[in-house]
Amino acid sequence: MSSMRASGTARVVLVTGVSRPLGARVATALQADPGIERVIGVDTVPPTTTLGRTEFVRVDIRTPSIAKVIASAEVDTVVHLNLVTSSTGARAPMKEINVIGTMQLLAACQRSPHMRKLVVRSSAAVYGSSPRDPAVFTEDDEPVEAPSSGYAKDAVEVEGYVRGLMRRRSDLTVSLLRFANFIGLGVDSPLTRYFRMPVVLTVLGFDPRLQFVHLDDGVEVLRRMAVEEHPGTYNVAGDGVLLLSQAIRRAGRPTLALPAQAVATIGDMGRRFAGWSGYSAELQRWLTYGRVLDTSKLAAELTWRPKYSTEAAFADYVLAERPDGDPPLTVIDRLADVVGGIRR
Amino acid sequence: MNAGRPNSDGERDADIIPISAGEHHRAGTGRRGHAFGRDGPGATGAGTGAGGGAAEDRTEPAHDGHGPIERELAAGLRFLRRRLVGDYEVDEFGFDPEFAETFLFPLARTLYRHWFRVEMAGLEHLPDKGAALIVANHSGTLPIDAVMLQTGIHDHADRILRLLGADLVYQVPFLGHLSRKSGHTLAHPADTARLLAKGELVGVFPEGFKGVGKPFRERYHLQRFGRGGFVASALRGQVPIIPCAIVGAEEIYPKIADLRPLARLLGFPYFPITPTFPWLGPLGLVPLPSKWIIQFGEPVPMSDYEPDAADDALTVFNLTDQIRETIQHMLYDVLLRRGSAFSR
Structure with a gap:
């Protein structure tokens, strides 16, 4: 099933979560498309950046008022980016937004006769992380140990509701995207907060394989899903993998490796008392066992590869965080100069 | 039999010349820093599949006027630098050549x-x-x-x-x-x-x-x-x-008995008793x-x-x-x- 834009699709696009970096970027990309008449952005808080010709509507998608917006504007395409992966506050409101918000939104979509297409941002976290996982997940793989907490569980539930809508509205084109961890300018996620810890805690004896997706690539995938026809579920990640140890060394961060139980205890204490909102049990599982996605289905469908590999995406992040080198390396470089052997 | 692939006889030949093997070892530490080349006879015949940095370092041209020790030290520093900054690649399974x-x-x-x-x-x-x-x-x-x-x-x-x-x-x-x-x-x-x-x-x-x-x-x-x-x-x-x-x-390690309760406690599939372990302590691991x-x-x-x-x-x-x-x-x-x- 492939690509050409069917006539009459994506006339009025609604983007949820538009006040966060991903939503704002996607809205900006969509409004640049002359074929799209209106881009409507919704969120519970006002946007921090200017959105151009995107019309901002402050609406809580947890309430039925989202249905009014969809019906009155005759929205035909919904790009649902509201999955909150990193709540700064408590867990309960985050779950509300993720699960109840999606239910309300999907209920509105089901009712609206103008609806033609739904693009949903999900997360690779739905695959979980366990020592019994296959090395690489394809879209058809079921999690070996289903996520039991946090946003990973929310993402599983969101996907369940999306599948429910697909059964009831088989005329809709539904694209479900499982993103690896976003990284890039302006991205604030549990991961970026984790890397900003004064000392990066790692689980002793484990060095997981990680994958990242650059914000630019994520925006491009979402844009193409919104304006073209690509029904199905797709993994999205930069090519290649990085080990956690490599990532930390590339970021030049000091680390402390502790047994799993100690990391869990400290992380939990940090979350409760020191405001480490990045830490969660599912983050720790990911930082213990890692996860790698097979992205060949997306590459074949879009005949496109991400501009940033996992490595390049991370390098871009490091460059933004830490423009200068770090001390241990200068020592080595100095030594190498003394030896005089490095002539490259 | 494929040309260029030494068979078991080649290996045995190498083994019955212990003197030259020993010499090579001793010379190896000075000449090439044994961690960076394949030591022992037969290494050259065993194919040149040394991927990654190991092969590169050895094919370094010797015309820069530096002694072999300096060159080795420089290669060592280069290697150390690569590992310290995480500048190496692993495949999707985590293989680090x-x-x-x-x-x-x-x-x-x-x-x-x-x-x-x-x-x-x-x-x-x-x-x-x-x-x-x-x-x-x-x-x-x-x-x-x-x-x-x-x-x-x-x-x-x-x-x-x-x-x-x-x-x-x-x-x-x-x-x-x-x-x-x-x-x-x-x-x-x-x-x-x-x-x-x-x-x-x-x-x-x-x-x-x-x-x-x-x-x-x-x-x-x-x-x-x-x-x-x-x-x-x-x-x-x-x-x-x-x-x-x-x-x-x-x-x-001739396993003559199995301490099941201890194995269960430690999460091992078995806890072996051999003629030397655990009687001789760490020596029993030889x-x-x-x-x-x-x-x-x-x-x-x-x-x-x-x-x-x-x-x-x-x-x-x-x-x-x-x-x-x-x-x-x-x-x-x-x-x-x-x-x-x-x-x-």
Whole structure:
């Protein structure tokens, strides 16, 4: 099933979560498309950046008022980016937004006769992380140990509701995207907060394989899903993998490796008392066992590869965080100069 | 027999010139910093498959007016720098070729040559390139046979054996990530299929922990061959199965008893008691220097069957039995050939 834009699709696009970096970027990309008449952005808080010709509507998608917006504007395409992966506050409101918000939104979509297409941002976290996982997940793989907490569980539930809508509205084109961890300018996620810890805690004896997706690539995938026809579920990640140890060394961060139980205890204490909102049990599982996605289905469908590999995406992040080198390396470089052997 | 691939005789020749081998070792520390080159005779003949930095460093032109020690030091610093900044690549399974070439194989090679005096026979049955599934017996209380098999195939056939490990391996701190860095992955049908599709040489020990942890009195008696998953994988991938008999590993840690309660407490599959462990403390971890022979047998082609035969349980069972019988016979033959376990 492939690509050409069917006539009459994506006339009025609604983007949820538009006040966060991903939503704002996607809205900006969509409004640049002359074929799209209106881009409507919704969120519970006002946007921090200017959105151009995107019309901002402050609406809580947890309430039925989202249905009014969809019906009155005759929205035909919904790009649902509201999955909150990193709540700064408590867990309960985050779950509300993720699960109840999606239910309300999907209920509105089901009712609206103008609806033609739904693009949903999900997360690779739905695959979980366990020592019994296959090395690489394809879209058809079921999690070996289903996520039991946090946003990973929310993402599983969101996907369940999306599948429910697909059964009831088989005329809709539904694209479900499982993103690896976003990284890039302006991205604030549990991961970026984790890397900003004064000392990066790692689980002793484990060095997981990680994958990242650059914000630019994520925006491009979402844009193409919104304006073209690509029904199905797709993994999205930069090519290649990085080990956690490599990532930390590339970021030049000091680390402390502790047994799993100690990391869990400290992380939990940090979350409760020191405001480490990045830490969660599912983050720790990911930082213990890692996860790698097979992205060949997306590459074949879009005949496109991400501009940033996992490595390049991370390098871009490091460059933004830490423009200068770090001390241990200068020592080595100095030594190498003394030896005089490095002539490259 | 393929040209340019030394056979077991070449290896034996190398072994009966201990003086030159020793010399090479001593010279090696000064001349090239033994961690960065393959030491010992036969290394040059064993193919130039040294991937990553190891090969680069050695082909450094010697015209910069610096002494060999400085050059070595510079190469060492370069290597250290690369590792410190995380500037190396791993594949999607976590295989780190530089780690394998620089740490794993040199260390294992010392054991391989001088401690176990391993001989490899039947190397002509291994393909030069393309996928195949090597099926071997498993023994020795600790899975040292896996590392020896991988090292031998690397040195003599110039191929990286991608071994399949039990899920327990990936739960244990250090073991899991060392195993991935060495090119192993979980014995999961998806991982096997993925490796075979990439044309890799895959190795499996279908006996699993039942084999490696069996008591000494059952030595060289093959245990049940799992559920035949390896046959199904070979059928689906249409790759030949190469039977392999490893003789010698049974005697390295003769397990005369098993402390089950302690094993359960520590989460190990067994807690071995050997003549030296735990009586001699850490010294008990030194393996006994048995004489090893690794024999490869005639490949069993899967092209006579349809890939669908993987779903026919009876075909899978019959093939599993056939391969088990073949390896059992090979074991008896090689045992006779070897004679005493601690012969030269």
